Amino acid sequence: MVPISYYLVLAAVLFSIGVASFLIKRNIITIFMSIELMLNAVNLTFVAFAHMWHQITGQIFVFFVMVVAAAEAAVGLAIIIAIFRTRQTLNVDQVNLLKN
Amino acid sequence: MPADFLWLIPLLPFAGFLVNGTLGRRLPRPLVAAVALIPTAISAILWVWLWFTMKAAGAPESIQSVVTLFGNSWISISGFHADFAFTVDHLTLIMLGVVTCVGFLIHLYSVGYMAHEEGYWRFFAYLNLFMFFMLVLVLAANFLLLFVGWEGVGLASYLLIGFYFKKDSAANAGKKAFIVNRIGDFGFLLAMFLLIAHFGSLDFSTVFAAVSQHPEWQGGFLTAIALLLVVGATGKSAQIPLYVWLPDAMEGPTPVSALIHAATMVTAGIYMVARSHVIFDRSPYALGVVAIIGAATAIMAACIGMVQHDIKRVLAYSTVSQLGYMFLACGVGAYTAGIFHLLTHAFFKALLFLAAGSVIHALSGEQDMRKMGGLRKRIPVTFWTMTMGVVAIAGIPPLAGFFSKDEILFRAFVSPNPIGKLLWLVGLVTAGMTSFYMFRLWFKTFFGEERFEEHHDAHGHSGVHESPLIMTFPLMVLALLSIIGGWVGVPEAMGGHDEIGAFLEPVLSSSVTVTEVVSHGTELGLAAVSVLVALTGFFVAYVLYYKKPGTAATYAQRFPTLYRIVENKFYVDEIYQAVIVTPLLMFTRLILGGLVDGGIVNGSGYAAGASARGLGSIVRRVQSGNIRSYAGWLALGAAAVIAVMLFGYTH
Numbered sequence: 001m002v003p004i005s006y007y008l009v010l011a012a013v014l015f016s017i018g019v020a021s022f023l024i025k026r027n028i029i030t031i032f033m034s035i036e037l038m039l040n041a042v043n044l045t046f047v048a049f050a051h052m053w054h055q056i057t058g059q060i061f062v063f064f065v066m067v068v069a070a071a072e073a074a075v076g077l078a079i080i081i082a083i084f085r086t087r088q089t090l091n092v093d094q095v096n097l098l099k100n
Numbered sequence: 101m102p103a104d105f106l107w108l109i110p111l112l113p114f115a116g117f118l119v120n121g122t123l124g125r126r127l128p129r130p131l132v133a134a135v136a137l138i139p140t141a142i143s144a145i146l147w148v149w150l151w152f153t154m155k156a157a158g159a160p161e162s163i164q165s166v167v168t169l170f171g172n173s174w175i176s177i178s179g180f181h182a183d184f185a186f187t188v189d190h191l192t193l194i195m196l197g198v199v200t201c202v203g204f205l206i207h208l209y210s211v212g213y214m215a216h217e218e219g220y221w222r223f224f225a226y227l228n229l230f231m232f233f234m235l236v237l238v239l240a241a242n243f244l245l246l247f248v249g250w251e252g253v254g255l256a257s258y259l260l261i262g263f264y265f266k267k268d269s270a271a272n273a274g275k276k277a278f279i280v281n282r283i284g285d286f287g288f289l290l291a292m293f294l295l296i297a298h299f300g301s302l303d304f305s306t307v308f309a310a311v312s313q314h315p316e317w318q319g320g321f322l323t324a325i326a327l328l329l330v331v332g333a334t335g336k337s338a339q340i341p342l343y344v345w346l347p348d349a350m351e352g353p354t355p356v357s358a359l360i361h362a363a364t365m366v367t368a369g370i371y372m373v374a375r376s377h378v379i380f381d382r383s384p385y386a387l388g389v390v391a392i393i394g395a396a397t398a399i400m401a402a403c404i405g406m407v408q409h410d411i412k413r414v415l416a417y418s419t420v421s422q423l424g425y426m427f428l429a430c431g432v433g434a435y436t437a438g439i440f441h442l443l444t445h446a447f448f449k450a451l452l453f454l455a456a457g458s459v460i461h462a463l464s465g466e467q468d469m470r471k472m473g474g475l476r477k478r479i480p481v482t483f484w485t486m487t488m489g490v491v492a493i494a495g496i497p498p499l500a501g502f503f504s505k506d507e508i509l510f511r512a513f514v515s516p517n518p519i520g521k522l523l524w525l526v527g528l529v530t531a532g533m534t535s536f537y538m539f540r541l542w543f544k545t546f547f548g549e550e551r552f553e554e555h556h557d558a559h560g561h562s563g564v565h566e567s568p569l570i571m572t573f574p575l576m577v578l579a580l581l582s583i584i585g586g587w588v589g590v591p592e593a594m595g596g597h598d599e600i601g602a603f604l605e606p607v608l609s610s611s612v613t614v615t616e617v618v619s620h621g622t623e624l625g626l627a628a629v630s631v632l633v634a635l636t637g638f639f640v641a642y643v644l645y646y647k648k649p650g651t652a653a654t655y656a657q658r659f660p661t662l663y664r665i666v667e668n669k670f671y672v673d674e675i676y677q678a679v680i681v682t683p684l685l686m687f688t689r690l691i692l693g694g695l696v697d698g699g700i701v702n703g704s705g706y707a708a709g710a711s712a713r714g715l716g717s718i719v720r721r722v723q724s725g726n727i728r729s730y731a732g733w734l735a736l737g738a739a740a741v742i743a744v745m746l747f748g749y750t751h
Binding site: 022023092 | 727728731732735
């Protein structure tokens with residue numbers, strides 16, 4: 001039996017990597033991926049706790065998160081393609097038309 | 101009942117003011133004049149009615165009338181109560197008569213005098229406003245309502261002095277009058293505070309009854325109250341040290357000078373002193389101050405009046421001087437004589453001002469007597485009426501001024517005041533000077549060679565012309581009053597009955613009794629001396645300005661320094677400027693303006709603004725517009741919350 005703390009530490013590490021790369025990276029696809037990473041880190045904790053307490057709620061919630069993430073990925077990727085087509089770049093620092 | 105209609109007397113002119121003040125600009129001139137004159141005339145008629153009611157046998161000594169608005173009194177708080185209360189007694193009757201009748205005549209005169217002026221409606225609106233406040237002043241039954249009228253006439257005076265507001269000198273004169281009067285009003289206010297503190301009331305009846313019931317009250321706080329009232333009176337009645345505004349007030353139109361700055365408003369101070377004589381009687385010290393102020397003002401103003409060249413300024417200084425006489429009368433306890441002189445002075449000084457206005461009108465605005473002369477034949481009605489005024493003020497019997505002035509001099513002579521004889525002498529010398537400067541004005545204006553230029557002005561008059569009947573009629577009425585006005589006070593020594601003294605006896609009976617019993621012979625002798633002095637004044641003026649014109653200038657050149665000092669009005673304005681105005685301005689600019697306003701008031705505002713701006717310049721860096729920095733803050737915040745939950749937060 002793997003102790004719960006292992007899952008949690010792994011989730012925390014994944015989440016931190018997600019946050020760090022979200023803050024550091026400039027490529028919009030990488031940022032997108034780091035958001036996914038954070039979502040999945042949270043999913044991992046849900047599943048871990050659901051298993052620990054023998055309750056189904058957490059697992060069901062994970063499915064919801066996955067569905068929303070899939071929808072978000074569809075919309076997000078569409079936006080990214082639209083941005084690339086107009087701006088010829090994926091660098092978020094250069095996508096600043098609304099600034100100033 | 102007369103009491104039910106008392107409030108109408110002041111309110112009618114106020115209605116005229118409202119109509120002319122709001123609609124007058126659009127009304128034709130005759131209608132504006134009618135709106136102004138009719139309420140004043142009705143007030144005057146109401147006064148006649150009141151007069152006969154009060155004169156009737158068995159009439160009460162005074163009529164009271166309290167005006168309530170929807171059943172509410174004016175001020176009613178714990179421990180203090182004041183009403184819109186009007187009262188009429190014999191003193192008020194005389195004042196009311198002067199204000200309404202002389203006021204009406206001057207309104208009438210103004211219709212002609214102002215006919216070609218701009219702002220016709222404005223002028224009559226202000227004039228009616230003045231009538232309203234003046235009537236409130238004389239009708240008031242308590243000090244507070246009197247003060248309302250007092251301030252109100254000051255306002256009207258300010259507006260009318262500055263009537264030609266496009267002229268700098270007129271605007272400044274208005275401001276000067278207003279500010280100098282404020283100084284006096286400050287004293288009046290303090291006096292009222294003291295009255296409230298000691299009597300808990302400002303009603304004349306309450307206060308005077310309280311004083312009468314306590315014969316042991318002598319001096320002390322009554323002296324303080326009296327002296328503060330005197331400060332108020334010196335401001336309004338143009339006495340030393342606050343007289344400086346009155347000569348400048350001549351910037352206003354001439355009818356205004358006649359009505360406000362000669363006949364009515366400036367006598368408010370004398371009225372107030374006479375009204376509160378119960379208080380003054382208990383304070384020989386305050387009375388002495390009043391007498392000395394009066395005598396000093398009388399002689400000083402007469403000195404200045406002797407060398408002025410502007411016809412209106414001569415009359416202005418003459419007014420200051422005559423007001424000094426009235427003060428002197430009050431100061432020796434002869435309130436009746438003071439009010440008597442107030443009455444006759446209202447007649448002849450209004451006459452003199454209006455006649456001077458007629459002269460100025462004839463010469464199309466010329467006021468310098470050096471550019472007049474020989475007008476006797478050209479404007480005969482003005483000449484003859486003005487002659488009556490000049491003879492009356494000079495104190496030559498049997499015209500009005502003689503009786504009232506002589507009464508004052510006589511009462512000063514026999515007064516218990518230790519310097520009564522000196523006051524009499526000062527008054528006598530002033531009488532001589534008065535006679536001199538008035539005949540000087542008379543000779544310079546009407547006799548000798550013609551020194552004016554013939555103007556052919558825009559409105560069709562050719563050169564020097566007599567004024568229209570609407571202007572000369574008031575002159576004739578006032579001339580008649582100047583002749584017979586004094587006969588109501590012929591003393592017993594001359595075979596009269598001193599009716600005015602008997603009439604005012606119930607109100608003004610003074611406890612300052614004449615200690616010296618003087619025979620009728622002495623009284624007649626004193627009268628003879630003052631007539632002699634008046635004739636001397638006439639003779640000197642005759643020699644200097646008629647017989648040998650030019651000698652006056654020779655005498656002036658013989659004493660150049662003295663002449664210059666007097667001609668420049670003893671440099672009083674300059675001294676006030678240097679001693680009071682300049683230091684005050686310095687204090688205001690440097691301490692109040694620079695330190696308090698610039699440093700503290702503005703500084704605190706600037707400091708508040710600068711600190712907000714400084715804080716903002718730091719905090720605004722958070723709002724960088726950079727998504728990742730927001731995300732970073734979000735992550736930091738989340739981390740901080742977790743940290744607190746893990747390590748800091750315990751149950």
